[in-house]
Amino acid sequence: MSLALVLEQLLNGVQFGLMLFLMSAGLTLVFGVMGLINLAHGSLYMIGAFLCAAIAAATGNFFIGLMAGIAAAAAAGALIEILVIRRLYARDHLDQVLATFALILILSEGVRMIFGPFPLYLTVPSVLRGTVNLGIVDYSLYRLALIGFGIAVALGLWALIAKTRLGIRIRAGESDREMIAALGVNIRVLYTVVFALGAALAGLAGALVGAIQSVQVGMGEPVLILAFVVIVIGGIGSIKGAMVGALLVGVIDTMGRFLLPRLFATIFDASAAAGTGAALASMLIYLLMALVLIFRPKGLFPAHG
Amino acid sequence: MNALRMTALAALAVGSVGMAKADQVTVGMITTLSGGGAGLGVDVRDGFQLALDMAGEHDIRLVVEDDAQRPELAVQIAERMIQSERADILTGIIWSNLAMAVVPSAVAQDIFYLSPNAGPSALAGANCHPNYFNVAWQNDMLHEAAGQHANELGYENTFIMAPNYPAGTDALTGFKRYYEGELAGELFTQVGQTDYAAEIAEIRASGADSIFIFLPGGMGISFMRQFEQSGVDLPIxxxxxxxxxxxxxxxxxxxxxxxxxxxxxxDLDNELNGEFVAAFQDAYDRLPSLYASQGFDTANLILSAMEQADVSDMDAFREALRAADFTSVRGSFEFAPNQHPIQTVYVREVVEVDGVLTNRIIGTAFEEHRDVHGENCNM
Structure with missing residues (x-):
C-alpha cells in the first residue's frame, strides 16, 4: 500500500463527496426553506443526465449538453413545483413522500417512453480526457475537473446565500416563513425559484456524473439515498452541513471500500476477506449516520440552532 | 324464444369445441420492462414475439407483465397469471433473485417454467424440478468459459471483480474453476454501484496483467467509462x-x-441465426442481443413441444420439451438431465461494423459444455 495509492483514494473520496454535495445541497435547501421532503430529487438528476446526453449527441458538444441538462432540470423543477409541490407545503411529510414518490414513477416512465429502455451514450469531452500527473500519481483529468466544478459551485452557492438579496430571503424563509410573507416577500415565487435552483444543482450533478456513469432510467435513486444520508449527517436544512456531510460520506465510503478488504485479508483468505470487506464497507456510512444521530440528533450543523 | 336459446346454446357448444381443438396455450411472461434493467426484458420479449410472428403462430396466447425488477412484484404477477390467466407456461424472468422467488412455487403448482435468462445454481442442482427448464445457461457457464480462455491468452495475474450478490459470487467461482493463473486481486463491489474510482485505483496498484469483470447492465457502462479515463491500460x-x-x-x-x-x-454461422438477426433488425430497427436470442429460442422450444403434445397432458408435453426438437439460433441445442443446456460457448471480440459496435466470434472456449451443479440433481 503505497502513498500514491492512498492519495489517489483520498482524491476519489473528495471527488465523490463533492458530487454528493451538488445533490444534497438542493435537497437540503428545499427542506430547509419549504419544509418539504422531495423524493423526486433523483429524477431531476436523471433528467439532467438524459438531456445532456441527448443534446451532446445531437450537437457533438458536451458543454452545450451540460447547459441543456441544467436548464431542463431547472425547468422541470419549476414546473413540478407549480403543478404538484405547491399543494403539499401545508400537508404533513407522509403526504409529501407519497406524492413525490409518485413523481419518481411518472418521471422514470416518462423518460423511458421518450428515450427508450436502453442506456444512452455520453462521454467525457475531449479537452478533459486522459490523465494528469500530480507528482506521485496519475489522476483522471475529468475527475480533477469534477473536484474543481464542485468547489466552484459550492463557493457560488455560498456567495448566493450570504451576499445576495435572494440569499437573504432564502435565509429568512428558513428561519421564519410566516414573517417573511408578512413582510411582503412573494413567497410563492421564492419557493419556485428555490426549488428550481435545487433542481438545477441536481441536473448539473447528473450531467457531470453522467459522462462517467451509465445514463439510464432509475440512475437517480441510489444517489438520492446517499444524499439523504448526507443531509441527515450534516443537519437537515444546512448547506454547510451538506458540504461537511458529503465530504465525510464520500471519503469514508471510498476509504472503507479501499481499506476494509485489506484489513480483513490479514485475518481471512482472499475471497472471504473481499466478501466481508465489501459487505462491511457498504454499511460504513450508515453506521456513521447512526452514530451522528445518537450523539447529535439534529446533525452536525443544525439549521435552526 | 326457446328456439333462440337452443341456437345460442348450440353456438356456444360449437364455439367451445372449436377452442378445445385449437388447444390454445397460454404463456405468461414476467419480465423487466421498466427501470434500469428494462433493456434486457424488452429484448427477451421482442425476441420471443418475433419467433411467434415468424412461425405465424396463433395458438399461443402471450400475456406479458412488468416485474420492475422487484421479487415481491414478480411473485404477485406469477400468482395472478396462474390463477386468473390460467397460464400453462411461465417464462421471462431476467434476474436470478426474482427467479428464486417465483420458480420453485410455480413449478410445484404443475406449471412449466422455461427460463430465458436467469440460471441460479440452486435450481440447476439440488432444487432442480421436472417442470423447470433453462433455455439460456446456468449462471456459472459463461464465466467458466472466460476463465478457460484467460489461460489460453496466457494471463497469469488477473484481477477479478463482481457485485456482491449470488450471481456475482457464481461469476467469480465460475471463473476461478477454470482459470489457472494467479489472482492479482479479488474484489466485490456493491450491486448498482456507480462509482468505481476506488476499484480502479486498486487495479492500478495491483500489478495485474489483465482484468476479469462481471458487471451487468449499467454497472458495466459506468466501470468502462471510468476505466477509459483512468489511464490504466490492461486487457479486459x-x-x-x-x-x-x-x-x-x-x-x-x-x-x-x-x-x-x-x-x-x-455472426454465428447458421441459417436460422442469419434469418433471426435480419428479421429482428427489420422488426425493431436495432441489432438483437444475446437476451433476444434466448427469448427467440424459448418461444421456438415451446412451439416445437406444441407440435408433439398437448399442454394439458403434462407428461407428454414435458417429454416433448425435454427432446428439444427445435432449431436453435445457437446451432445445436440439447438438454442435460437437469434440464439445463449442453452447449458450445464461444469467445467473442467487440468490433465496429459500419459504425455500430457489435461482437464477432474469434474462437471457442468449450464444446458441448454442461454445468457442474447437475451432479446434485436427482431427477
Whole structure:
C-alpha cells in the first residue's frame, strides 16, 4: 500500500463527496426553506443526465449538453413545483413522500417512453480526457475537473446565500416563513425559484456524473439515498452541513471500500476477506449516520440552532 | 324464444369445441420492462414475439407483465397469471433473485417454467424440478468459459471483480474453476454501484496483467467509462452480459477489443441465426442481443413441444420439451438431465461494423459444455 495509492483514494473520496454535495445541497435547501421532503430529487438528476446526453449527441458538444441538462432540470423543477409541490407545503411529510414518490414513477416512465429502455451514450469531452500527473500519481483529468466544478459551485452557492438579496430571503424563509410573507416577500415565487435552483444543482450533478456513469432510467435513486444520508449527517436544512456531510460520506465510503478488504485479508483468505470487506464497507456510512444521530440528533450543523 | 336459446346454446357448444381443438396455450411472461434493467426484458420479449410472428403462430396466447425488477412484484404477477390467466407456461424472468422467488412455487403448482435468462445454481442442482427448464445457461457457464480462455491468452495475474450478490459470487467461482493463473486481486463491489474510482485505483496498484469483470447492465457502462479515463491500460475479459447489444452503444469505443464469452453471437454461422438477426433488425430497427436470442429460442422450444403434445397432458408435453426438437439460433441445442443446456460457448471480440459496435466470434472456449451443479440433481 503505497502513498500514491492512498492519495489517489483520498482524491476519489473528495471527488465523490463533492458530487454528493451538488445533490444534497438542493435537497437540503428545499427542506430547509419549504419544509418539504422531495423524493423526486433523483429524477431531476436523471433528467439532467438524459438531456445532456441527448443534446451532446445531437450537437457533438458536451458543454452545450451540460447547459441543456441544467436548464431542463431547472425547468422541470419549476414546473413540478407549480403543478404538484405547491399543494403539499401545508400537508404533513407522509403526504409529501407519497406524492413525490409518485413523481419518481411518472418521471422514470416518462423518460423511458421518450428515450427508450436502453442506456444512452455520453462521454467525457475531449479537452478533459486522459490523465494528469500530480507528482506521485496519475489522476483522471475529468475527475480533477469534477473536484474543481464542485468547489466552484459550492463557493457560488455560498456567495448566493450570504451576499445576495435572494440569499437573504432564502435565509429568512428558513428561519421564519410566516414573517417573511408578512413582510411582503412573494413567497410563492421564492419557493419556485428555490426549488428550481435545487433542481438545477441536481441536473448539473447528473450531467457531470453522467459522462462517467451509465445514463439510464432509475440512475437517480441510489444517489438520492446517499444524499439523504448526507443531509441527515450534516443537519437537515444546512448547506454547510451538506458540504461537511458529503465530504465525510464520500471519503469514508471510498476509504472503507479501499481499506476494509485489506484489513480483513490479514485475518481471512482472499475471497472471504473481499466478501466481508465489501459487505462491511457498504454499511460504513450508515453506521456513521447512526452514530451522528445518537450523539447529535439534529446533525452536525443544525439549521435552526 | 326457446328456439333462440337452443341456437345460442348450440353456438356456444360449437364455439367451445372449436377452442378445445385449437388447444390454445397460454404463456405468461414476467419480465423487466421498466427501470434500469428494462433493456434486457424488452429484448427477451421482442425476441420471443418475433419467433411467434415468424412461425405465424396463433395458438399461443402471450400475456406479458412488468416485474420492475422487484421479487415481491414478480411473485404477485406469477400468482395472478396462474390463477386468473390460467397460464400453462411461465417464462421471462431476467434476474436470478426474482427467479428464486417465483420458480420453485410455480413449478410445484404443475406449471412449466422455461427460463430465458436467469440460471441460479440452486435450481440447476439440488432444487432442480421436472417442470423447470433453462433455455439460456446456468449462471456459472459463461464465466467458466472466460476463465478457460484467460489461460489460453496466457494471463497469469488477473484481477477479478463482481457485485456482491449470488450471481456475482457464481461469476467469480465460475471463473476461478477454470482459470489457472494467479489472482492479482479479488474484489466485490456493491450491486448498482456507480462509482468505481476506488476499484480502479486498486487495479492500478495491483500489478495485474489483465482484468476479469462481471458487471451487468449499467454497472458495466459506468466501470468502462471510468476505466477509459483512468489511464490504466490492461486487457479486459468478461462474460457477454457486460458487452452485448443492450449496453455496447452506451459504452462506446471503450468497449472495442474487449474479449467476452457467450453461447450466441450475431455472426454465428447458421441459417436460422442469419434469418433471426435480419428479421429482428427489420422488426425493431436495432441489432438483437444475446437476451433476444434466448427469448427467440424459448418461444421456438415451446412451439416445437406444441407440435408433439398437448399442454394439458403434462407428461407428454414435458417429454416433448425435454427432446428439444427445435432449431436453435445457437446451432445445436440439447438438454442435460437437469434440464439445463449442453452447449458450445464461444469467445467473442467487440468490433465496429459500419459504425455500430457489435461482437464477432474469434474462437471457442468449450464444446458441448454442461454445468457442474447437475451432479446434485436427482431427477
Amino acid at each position: 475479459i468478461s462474460a457477454g452480459f457486460s458487452f452485448d447489444q443492450d449496453v455496447l452503444p452506451a459504452i462506446g469505443e471503450a468497449a472495442l477489443g474487449v474479449i467476452n464469452t457467450s453461447q450466441w453471437s450475431p
